[in-house]
Amino acid sequence: MKKKMMMSFFLLVTGTLFGQTNLGEVIGTVVDKKTNQPVYDAIAFIETAGTKYQVRTEYDGRFRISGIPSGTYILQIRQYEDTMKNIIVNVPVDGFYQTGIIKFESTLMTLGAVDAGYNKNEIKLISGNLPVKTLTAEEIDKSPLKFNVKGLIASMSSEIRLDDDGSLAFRGARKNDMLYLVDGVKTSNVGSVPGCSIGSMMVYTGGLPAKYGDTMGGVVVMESKSYFDLYRQWEAEQIRSGNR
DSSP, X not given: OHHHHHHHHHHHHHHHHHSOOOEXXXXXXEEETTTOOBOOSOEEEEEETTEEEEEEOOTTSEEEEEEEESEEEEEEEEETTEEEEEEEEEEOTTSEEEEEEEEEOOOSOOOOOOOOOXXXXXXXXXXXXXXXXXXXXXXXXXXXXXXXXXXHHHTTOTTEEEOTTSOEEETTSOTTOSXXXXXXXXXXXXXXXXXXXXXXXXXESSSOOXXXXXXXXXXXXXXXXXXXXXXXXXXXXXXXXXXX
């Protein structure tokens, strides 16, 4: 009985470690289109597959939406009865997408303005991006190596070598001493993964996060395309072409 309980616990912990979804963030600033003043308490949100990721803007108009699975989304800004729906964002793996300044047009009458000041010496900008190489689905689709996944990985960094026998090696590590994760699941080989199914790919050649800490080489993280990825891509193309 004790052995069965220990085995169940081990399986639970293993599933937790290797079933994690690679998440990213969206950050930006919302200002009034007419006055250029920060828009306070507006709702910035992303809806996908029945899930909504949302936050409210701060006094300076800034917002940060965390815990979003990597991919292409439509960001919406809502304040009272007004909603802005044409903002396309590409959320990276373990990083953030910076929207910059979003000019929000409100139908409400502005009665006054608030002056917001800041101290440049106290501002700290944190990138949040580790020294990693990333390829999006669009970049993979345009690559001449899209049908050769290992060749595609090797092309992402000069620290990765593809030997004649098809083995990958990271500089300073033995052949095949690396970790592959496809949709959060550990695998020993990615040679059979078709390039057209990859939504994003990221390679760590150093500074591995703790969740990938069981290898002395590098880490290759892949996220496959889903129906929702294809739908959001189509939706983004419709917005770019002016059909929506």
